[in-house]
Amino acid sequence: xHAINYESPRTIADAVxxxxxxxxxxxxxxxxxxLVIQLRAGTRRPDYVVDxxxxxxxxxxxxxxQHGLRLxxxxxxxxxxxxxxMRRYYPGLTEAAxxxxxxxxxxxxxxGGNLCNGSPAGDSTPALIALGAKARIVGPKGERIVPVxxxxxxxARTVLQPGDLLVELLIDAxxxxxxxxxxxxxxxxxxxxxxxxxxxxxxxxxxxDRVTDARIALGAVGPTPILATAAAGAIIxxxxxxxxxxxxxxxxxxxxxPIDDMRGTAEFRRHIVGVLTRRVLTIAAERARDSEQR
Amino acid sequence: MVKKVIVEAMINGDPVELLCEPRQSLLEVLRDxxxxxxxxxxxxxxxxxxxxxxxxxxxxxxxLMLGVEAEGATITTIEGLADGAKLHVLQQKFLEHAxxxxxxxxxxxxxxxxxxxxxxxxxxxxxxRYALAGNLCRCxxxxxxxxxxxxxxxTMLTGAGxxxxxxxxxxxxxxxxxxxxxxxxxx
Numbered sequence: 001x002h003a004i005n006y007e008s009p010r011t012i013a014d015a016v017x018x019x020x021x022x023x024x025x026x027x028x029x030x031x032x033x034x035l036v037i038q039l040r041a042g043t044r045r046p047d048y049v050v051d052x053x054x055x056x057x058x059x060x061x062x063x064x065x066q067h068g069l070r071l072x073x074x075x076x077x078x079x080x081x082x083x084x085x086m087r088r089y090y091p092g093l094t095e096a097a098x099x100x101x102x103x104x105x106x107x108x109x110x111x112g113g114n115l116c117n118g119s120p121a122g123d124s125t126p127a128l129i130a131l132g133a134k135a136r137i138v139g140p141k142g143e144r145i146v147p148v149x150x151x152x153x154x155x156a157r158t159v160l161q162p163g164d165l166l167v168e169l170l171i172d173a174x175x176x177x178x179x180x181x182x183x184x185x186x187x188x189x190x191x192x193x194x195x196x197x198x199x200x201x202x203x204x205x206x207x208x209d210r211v212t213d214a215r216i217a218l219g220a221v222g223p224t225p226i227l228a229t230a231a232a233g234a235i236i237x238x239x240x241x242x243x244x245x246x247x248x249x250x251x252x253x254x255x256x257x258p259i260d261d262m263r264g265t266a267e268f269r270r271h272i273v274g275v276l277t278r279r280v281l282t283i284a285a286e287r288a289r290d291s292e293q294r
Numbered sequence: 295m296v297k298k299v300i301v302e303a304m305i306n307g308d309p310v311e312l313l314c315e316p317r318q319s320l321l322e323v324l325r326d327x328x329x330x331x332x333x334x335x336x337x338x339x340x341x342x343x344x345x346x347x348x349x350x351x352x353x354x355x356x357x358l359m360l361g362v363e364a365e366g367a368t369i370t371t372i373e374g375l376a377d378g379a380k381l382h383v384l385q386q387k388f389l390e391h392a393x394x395x396x397x398x399x400x401x402x403x404x405x406x407x408x409x410x411x412x413x414x415x416x417x418x419x420x421x422x423r424y425a426l427a428g429n430l431c432r433c434x435x436x437x438x439x440x441x442x443x444x445x446x447x448x449t450m451l452t453g454a455g456x457x458x459x460x461x462x463x464x465x466x467x468x469x470x471x472x473x474x475x476x477x478x479x480x481x
Contacts, residue, residue, distance in 0.1 A: 001317040001319075002317065003296040003315070003316075003317055004296065004316045004317050005296055005297055005316060006297075006299055006316035006360065006362045008362075008365075029360075029363075032358055032359060032360065032363070033340055033355075033358050036319065036357075036358045036359070036360065037338075037339050037340070037358065039317070040338060049316065049360075051362075051363060053363075078352065101340065101428065102340075102343065102427050102428020102429075103352075103353055103406070103409075103424075103425055103427070103428055104340065104343060104346055104353050104354050104355045104406070104428045105340055105355070105358075105428065107349075107352035107353060107354045108354055108355075108358060108359065189427075190424070190427040191341075191427055191428065
């Protein structure tokens with residue numbers, strides 16, 4: 001590994017000052033499960049690594065029904081899975097975080113880092129998009145809020161400019177009778193990169209069992225994660241019966257732009273998009289019906 | 295021009311202070327600076343788990359953590375598993391169940407298993423297989439390893455609870471001491 005300088009600021013202002021001063025020669029470090037590999041391989045060669053795990057706002061999970069969720073960008077996947085609010089109110093995002101790599105990886109890896117790494121196949125990103133998550137970015141020109149579906153602009157490319165820091169992810173409190181789900185296809189049981197990932201959130205009107213709101217997001221089937229707007233739109237106002245599920249699956253498949261690679265052919269991936277879309281919608285709806293307390 | 299950093303951490307119960315280059319992984323610091331060579335270098339990409347250590351109660355790949363990130367951390371490595379000459383129950387059960395052949399993966403498996411039993415003293419076999427999914431073995435196979443952890447968990451629940459059993463036969467202990475990371479001293 002090339003020589004690096006290590007900084008561990010205690011505040012967002014200090015972190016942004018460091019990142020701004022060193023521009024594209026600096027890279028934030030959270031869990032390091034991508035960055036350390038990239039440093040070792042020489043695919044990223046920053047002179048400064050800015051460890052953001054000592055910044056309180058970035059390492060906390062704060063949730064209330066009134067204010068929703070603020071998920072620090074440097075919160076580890078295992079902390080998400082261990083958090084009772086996360087498991088109860090955002091089960092789809094929680095399961096996405098809990099199937100990234102091994103427990104050793106989950107002990108370090110973060111949902112914020114997963115997003116900033118910009119992989120089209122990151123597991124937590126479709127789950128975030130399905131929930132309508134927004135990224136709070138602080139940079140040299142101040143603060144801005146970016147919807148997660150626009151955060152990744154291409155493989156390993158994001159909206160972050162030199163000096164910018166992803167501080168936290170903001171998600172609304174779940175609506176009454178709503179829930180979410182995430183599934184991915186991999187050819188083994190654990191520890192693999194998604195061939196296809198699909199996240200969905202759904203809100204039901206239990207009086208007539210119709211869908212009042214839905215979001216569907218696809219991973220690993222395009223250069224960026226994809227918000228499948230038409231697929232979700234097709235089930236809003238409908239009962240979630242076989243016809244509606246077929247419709248959503250067909251429309252989700254139609255916006256996927258997968259490639260052939262060692263993990264699967266484009267044709268296979270399109271097929272799996274449909275299968276997983278049906279399944280995540282069904283699971284999210286079951287969870288929404290069970291969420292009587294909300 | 296690169297600033298070296300003084301890192302203070304608690305390693306296997308001892309306070310350790312060292313001057314660390316930021317580019318060094320925790321694994322390099324343990325092996326090259328502290329001569330604690332029980333943690334093994336395998337893939338260097340977080341896939342094989344041979345470098346697993348416990349940091350602040352969680353199993354991590356020490357190859358994916360910078361040494362400088364260990365500031366203030368409490369770390370247990372394979373060298374801290376046995377209590378002097380007394381093997382940890384997990385180590386003893388690995389011997390009894392013949393859960394190792396070449397031994398390269400063994401320290402990592404033991405540390406992942408230790409982290410699991412610390413959090414969950416009554417794991418199911420599925421829990422054990424899940425917790426060990428980040429550790430790869432290419433010669434012994436997984437069944438003997440899983441059986442050893444099942445047995446260790448039961449023994450620790452019914453036994454004195456210290457996690458440390460009796461000293462096994464001297465020859466076995468000596469023959470495997472290197473594989474299990476014993477015999478290493480912290481400088």
